[in-house]
Amino acid sequence: MSRASITKAHEKIQELSWDPTFVTPVEKYATDYTFEKAPKKDPLKQVLRSYFPMEEEKDNRVFGAMDGAIRGNMFRQVQERWMEWQKLFLAIIPFPEISAARAMPLAIGAVPNPELHNGLAIQMIDEVRHSTIQMNLKRLYMNHYIDPAGFDITEKAFSNCYAGTIGRQFGEGFITGDAITAANMYLTIVAETAFTNVLFVAMPGEAAANGDYLLPTVFHSVQSDESRHISNGYSIILMALADERNRELLERDLRYAWWNNHAVVDAAIGTFIEYGTKDRRKERDSYAEMWRKWIYDDYYRSYLLPLEKYGLTIPHDLVEESWNRIWNKGYVHETAQFFSTGWPLNFWRIDGMDDTDFEWFEHKYPGWYDKYGVWWERYTEMSKKAAGGAPITFNAGADYEYPHRCWSCMVPCLIREDTVMDEVDGQVRTYCSEGCHWTDTVAFRPEYQGRATPSMGRLTGKREWETMYDGVDLAEVVEDLGYVRDDGKTTIPQPHLDLDPDKMWTLDDLRGYTVGSPNVALNGLSPEDRETAMQKYRRGGPGGRPAREPIAAD
Amino acid sequence: MGDKHTIRLQPVDIEFEVDEDETILDGAFRQGLMLMHGCKEGQCAACKSFVLEGEVDMDKYSTFALPDFEEEEGWTLLCKAHAVSDVDIELVNYDEEVLRSGIPTKQVVATVAELEPLTSDIWRLALDLDPADGFEYKPGQYVDITVPGTDDVRSFSMASVPSTPNRLEFMIRHYPGGKFAGGFADGTLQVGHELDVKGPFGSFTLRDRPERRLLFIGGGAGMAPIVSLLRARREAGCTRRSVFYYGARGTADLFQVDELEGLQHQLADFAFVPVLSDADPGPDWTGETGFVTDVVARLEGDLRDVDAYLCGPPPMVDAAMELLLAQGLAEDRIYFDKFTTSAETEGSSL
Amino acid sequence: MSTTEAKPEATETPEGRNVPRPVFTDAEAGAKEFPSSTSRKYSYFEPRKRKASVYEDVTVDVQPDNDRHLLQGWIYAFADGSSGYPKEWTGLKSSDWHKFLDPNEEWEQTIFRNASSIVRQVQASVANASAAGSFETWAKSWTRVVEQHVGAWAHAEHGLGLYVYTPAQRDGPTNMINNALSVAATHKLRFAQDLILYNLDLTDKVDGFDGQAHMATWQTDPVWAGVREMVENITATRDWAEQFFATALVFEPLVGELFRSHFVMQVAAIHGDFVTPTVIGGGEADAAREQRGARHLFELLVKDEAHGPANVALLDEWAAKWAPQAEKAARLLQPIWSQIPEKTLRFEDSYDRAQARFSSQLSDLGISTPEGA
Numbered sequence A: 001m002s003r004a005s006i007t008k009a010h011e012k013i014q015e016l017s018w019d020p021t022f023v024t025p026v027e028k029y030a031t032d033y034t035f036e037k038a039p040k041k042d043p044l045k046q047v048l049r050s051y052f053p054m055e056e057e058k059d060n061r062v063f064g065a066m067d068g069a070i071r072g073n074m075f076r077q078v079q080e081r082w083m084e085w086q087k088l089f090l091a092i093i094p095f096p097e098i099s100a101a102r103a104m105p106l107a108i109g110a111v112p113n114p115e116l117h118n119g120l121a122i123q124m125i126d127e128v129r130h131s132t133i134q135m136n137l138k139r140l141y142m143n144h145y146i147d148p149a150g151f152d153i154t155e156k157a158f159s160n161c162y163a164g165t166i167g168r169q170f171g172e173g174f175i176t177g178d179a180i181t182a183a184n185m186y187l188t189i190v191a192e193t194a195f196t197n198v199l200f201v202a203m204p205g206e207a208a209a210n211g212d213y214l215l216p217t218v219f220h221s222v223q224s225d226e227s228r229h230i231s232n233g234y235s236i237i238l239m240a241l242a243d244e245r246n247r248e249l250l251e252r253d254l255r256y257a258w259w260n261n262h263a264v265v266d267a268a269i270g271t272f273i274e275y276g277t278k279d280r281r282k283e284r285d286s287y288a289e290m291w292r293k294w295i296y297d298d299y300y301r302s303y304l305l306p307l308e309k310y311g312l313t314i315p316h317d318l319v320e321e322s323w324n325r326i327w328n329k330g331y332v333h334e335t336a337q338f339f340s341t342g343w344p345l346n347f348w349r350i351d352g353m354d355d356t357d358f359e360w361f362e363h364k365y366p367g368w369y370d371k372y373g374v375w376w377e378r379y380t381e382m383s384k385k386a387a388g389g390a391p392i393t394f395n396a397g398a399d400y401e402y403p404h405r406c407w408s409c410m411v412p413c414l415i416r417e418d419t420v421m422d423e424v425d426g427q428v429r430t431y432c433s434e435g436c437h438w439t440d441t442v443a444f445r446p447e448y449q450g451r452a453t454p455s456m457g458r459l460t461g462k463r464e465w466e467t468m469y470d471g472v473d474l475a476e477v478v479e480d481l482g483y484v485r486d487d488g489k490t491t492i493p494q495p496h497l498d499l500d501p502d503k504m505w506t507l508d509d510l511r512g513y514t515v516g517s518p519n520v521a522l523n524g525l526s527p528e529d530r531e532t533a534m535q536k537y538r539r540g541g542p543g544g545r546p547a548r549e550p551i552a553a554d
Numbered sequence B: 001m002g003d004k005h006t007i008r009l010q011p012v013d014i015e016f017e018v019d020e021d022e023t024i025l026d027g028a029f030r031q032g033l034m035l036m037h038g039c040k041e042g043q044c045a046a047c048k049s050f051v052l053e054g055e056v057d058m059d060k061y062s063t064f065a066l067p068d069f070e071e072e073e074g075w076t077l078l079c080k081a082h083a084v085s086d087v088d089i090e091l092v093n094y095d096e097e098v099l100r101s102g103i104p105t106k107q108v109v110a111t112v113a114e115l116e117p118l119t120s121d122i123w124r125l126a127l128d129l130d131p132a133d134g135f136e137y138k139p140g141q142y143v144d145i146t147v148p149g150t151d152d153v154r155s156f157s158m159a160s161v162p163s164t165p166n167r168l169e170f171m172i173r174h175y176p177g178g179k180f181a182g183g184f185a186d187g188t189l190q191v192g193h194e195l196d197v198k199g200p201f202g203s204f205t206l207r208d209r210p211e212r213r214l215l216f217i218g219g220g221a222g223m224a225p226i227v228s229l230l231r232a233r234r235e236a237g238c239t240r241r242s243v244f245y246y247g248a249r250g251t252a253d254l255f256q257v258d259e260l261e262g263l264q265h266q267l268a269d270f271a272f273v274p275v276l277s278d279a280d281p282g283p284d285w286t287g288e289t290g291f292v293t294d295v296v297a298r299l300e301g302d303l304r305d306v307d308a309y310l311c312g313p314p315p316m317v318d319a320a321m322e323l324l325l326a327q328g329l330a331e332d333r334i335y336f337d338k339f340t341t342s343a344e345t346e347g348s349s350l
Numbered sequence C: 001m002s003t004t005e006a007k008p009e010a011t012e013t014p015e016g017r018n019v020p021r022p023v024f025t026d027a028e029a030g031a032k033e034f035p036s037s038t039s040r041k042y043s044y045f046e047p048r049k050r051k052a053s054v055y056e057d058v059t060v061d062v063q064p065d066n067d068r069h070l071l072q073g074w075i076y077a078f079a080d081g082s083s084g085y086p087k088e089w090t091g092l093k094s095s096d097w098h099k100f101l102d103p104n105e106e107w108e109q110t111i112f113r114n115a116s117s118i119v120r121q122v123q124a125s126v127a128n129a130s131a132a133g134s135f136e137t138w139a140k141s142w143t144r145v146v147e148q149h150v151g152a153w154a155h156a157e158h159g160l161g162l163y164v165y166t167p168a169q170r171d172g173p174t175n176m177i178n179n180a181l182s183v184a185a186t187h188k189l190r191f192a193q194d195l196i197l198y199n200l201d202l203t204d205k206v207d208g209f210d211g212q213a214h215m216a217t218w219q220t221d222p223v224w225a226g227v228r229e230m231v232e233n234i235t236a237t238r239d240w241a242e243q244f245f246a247t248a249l250v251f252e253p254l255v256g257e258l259f260r261s262h263f264v265m266q267v268a269a270i271h272g273d274f275v276t277p278t279v280i281g282g283g284e285a286d287a288a289r290e291q292r293g294a295r296h297l298f299e300l301l302v303k304d305e306a307h308g309p310a311n312v313a314l315l316d317e318w319a320a321k322w323a324p325q326a327e328k329a330a331r332l333l334q335p336i337w338s339q340i341p342e343k344t345l346r347f348e349d350s351y352d353r354a355q356a357r358f359s360s361q362l363s364d365l366g367i368s369t370p371e372g373a
């Protein structure tokens, strides 16, 4: 179709909408935002007549590439270190995708603008596509990669692994709570426009460097739909900004969405990219460098800042603090270390770091070795199952204090000095940061800055994963999670990449260690002891080192 | 540094210069133009646009974002495109308001600071703004003022310039019994009263095209935005050749004349030509007479090299349009605000 | 990309180029034997047949559920405390909602393939007819029917696609249900656009064709008031299963098929119109798929060991609520049958056929056909 005829067709399609006269629309999904009818245009003028053939063509190329990869024996050159992390990444990501589809009616219901409804409905179709095409990619990995274990239990593992729960926010956050908070601010303005759009650009590059060119093919095909979503979100936020009454809500939601996305996405994607790669060329950008360029310069400076003059209050402090966490406080390194500490509870294998890796990290993050190098040497040492040798998780020689978990973002409180402890809703909770403390205690409440916010969502669920298995033997936990291979004893997770059955850990090797919940323990303490314990905890780190005894006179 | 080229964005008619070494998107950002974008890595297609004329070179990008057949049709990704000649680009994904004015609209409360008649039926109204509101606008734009005690709004163009912050100045025709301006004479509206003001709106702003002559034609209260544009040009030390034809009935209907005549000395190459339509304007009058459009037709020759800005009552604007088109001026070189009264549809058109 | 045993020298790149080098890793399936080295199927659900279909693999359990593997529960809730995909969002109950698998097995590839082939077919028919001059022979009265009534129908499809199926796909308790509903939304949205763009084509190609008439017809013509009222009522229904039932099993047979199959498809050809049936036919086939899905879902529910009788009772209520609306909508359409020159078809005959299919679908499910309908 020519452009002229698309414009004409698009105008024609607007004739389909009408104002109902027999009923008033039900408010299926509540929002505290208010919108006036505004004639905002759907700038992309998408018409299904040309949309379907276009997407079909993209599909054909993706499926063609899949055939090619198999025929060309791609898996003879993929890096296992990288592929193992795909077990986690691809377990998580189809859920956010499908959730984005489910989120569209929330936005449609809230925004009185039929022209935008069409754009949002097409986004729904896109997202169904993304979710299933990613499930299918994972299926191909399962069928052709050397170790299918972990891929084979993917959606179950997503549902019961602590890391899956962290990832699940990025998805549940799109579909639950205040309709605009969820489907516009969290999903489109922050998750899609900043974090996925930008950082998923980094993932394909890294995949290719590790011998996998299918992930780039699939993700490029997915990302190329993103323009629609970005522009949907942009139209809605401009409409929201036109009404003064939305100002505080926008401010609240941008703070929450920014901080949660940073906490979740930087933890995960940061780890995949920095610790999942074998590409240690000094020229390769580190995650911090990518973040600075894409999130800070491109998103924050050239997308968000211009909205400031439209009355959007931008959380400059949180943007700077995210960078501070990544650059100065070692957020990604601490997270990768935590994933590896808890390896028996994963459903993938984690490769240790060697001298080449050390050199690269030291080059990119000066001072890295002093903080993390020794621990990674111990990790490699303790990855070998010696008779009776404890996994690093429970090995005193690791010099690592198992962390408290953040009640809001559910990533542990890894930057120990930032940990906040507070009694909230009758329970002592810990938070990784002030931002997350604010999210639970201020943002997700029925009142905000003195105004009623009856539509705002709530944080629910059993948010500390360890609570689920407090006092249970590690081997039983792994068995209960279903992270066991088909011989009934070898575990799916392994702290190394060696597939020699004799070197692989089994349930027996994990027996005799008891999983404990830091939160249950904390709540069991007297207020004074708790305070003392927390002060000590905050003095710990970096690299998870427990605090040495306090020097007299605090 | 590489060669410089001019980028022209359609249909919004914005021009800017880029260096061959930078992407068109970056060039736009450098000029403060907020073009739609996402990944800036050639993958998300958010910046996809159509090249109407000219040539671009592309850095590496994803062929999912821009398949080969689309590239051949003329599509490009601005985040990866470098201009290698002057380029005309059609934007498909943009928010008109944001791009055009670059200034968000705000709803503020203003206080009447001055109210005085300039002629028998044109009044000067000045409003004070609360500096905390940070109200901004561009010369040539207008605001909507709510008629006190009603939900009706009336549009009025600023005659002031943004460099005098927190003070808006208007020139308003007083229709006896008019809902808004009717209140000037009978004391309904007084200094110290508060008014609800929303704006800015409109695209009667100066396009930056140094090589083209400027032709302003105004009538009645249509003087206001033109005065604003001229004042802004004086501040910027602009040297474009320009002339302002202004139509009024008699000498008593002329106002602001001192300032405009003064501008002839302050602005390089500027002429002010008042035109009176009264059959007999009196013995003192040595200036032009007749309909302003006829005078333009008589005094101006070839109009193909001008950018024309028209403002005033709809019949005058229509007559001037007709004349300019007949003289060969391209339609997209004519910018106008019609001062439609509220019985008709509101808003300016372009 | 070069693959096996690439010697490092072979990947040396020209001066200055710094790119990652392919490395032989042999991480291919079958390269080694070890526990789970052959565990190559998604093992967390029971496939319908021995081997899971692609549809099942890419759909099942992508939406978690406390009744399946979800360990920590949903982590966000609405203000009222409900979270995730509340089962209370419909009055029907199931012992296992996950039993529903879409009989059409729609996923990624099928959705886009089917939709693309329909839009291509529609465009080709219009182009062919136009080249053959077929539109020139249309009788005035037939032109009126197409511009007004076929045009009005586009609105019904649009309303059901955008404001019934699109919101419903947020609400179902499993991914398989919601996937089917979002595919239904996709179908309806496309069909509505097919119709309206066909209307645009005709505006260009048929002399005297009024491309704007459909709006007034839909919004003010009493003939369409019943259809519009029913569509609007379905959009304003909170229960997703009720929306699905009212749309697929009441509206579609009694109103949709009445107008599409038992009117347009029957009479177009006699009026020299071979294109309208192609456009309508695309939507008709999709609607049949949705009905297949609906029948399967409601069959599982009425046969549910624990909740069957309660579900039947509620479905009876729904049938009693929606059938009269559909019947009213259908009867109001009657005048259209007399607006065509070739009166080969009586409204009553069309209506009887629609009615028969409606009742038989319900009685197969054990739902009573309401009195009078």
Ligand SMILES: Cc1cc2nc3c(=O)[nH]c(=O)nc-3n(C[C@H](O)[C@H](O)[C@H](O)COP(=O)(O)OP(=O)(O)OC[C@H]3O[C@@H](n4cnc5c(N)ncnc54)[C@H](O)[C@@H]3O)c2cc1C
Binding pocket: B142, B154, B155, B156, B157, B158, B170, B171, B172, B173, B174, B175, B176, B177, B178, B179, B180, B181, B182, B202, B221, B222, B224, B225, B337, B338, B339, B340, B341, B342, B343, B344, B346, B347, B348
């Ligand atoms: C973009 C834009 C910018 C504008 N800028 C200006 C500006 O800078 N200055 C300005 O004065 N106006 C401007 N106007 C017009 C202005 O908005 C008002 O519509 C106009 O001034 C009348 O307002 P009112 O409330 O006083 O009268 P209203 O209550 O609206 O009464 C005006 C009505 O009375 C009729 N009427 C009464 N007396 C007369 C008369 N003598 N001649 C003709 N009609 C008459 C009019 O036709 C109209 O229907 C602008 C309009 C637009 C669209």
Ligand code: FES
Binding pocket: B036, B037, B038, B039, B040, B041, B042, B043, B044, B045, B046, B047, B048, B065, B077, B078, B079, B080
């Ligand atoms: S901004 Fe994403 S392709 Fe250009």
Ligand SMILES: [Fe+2]
Binding pocket: A097, A100, A126, A127, A130, A222
């Ligand atoms: Fe997506």
Ligand SMILES: [Fe+2]
Binding pocket: A100, A127, A192, A226, A229
């Ligand atoms: Fe998206």
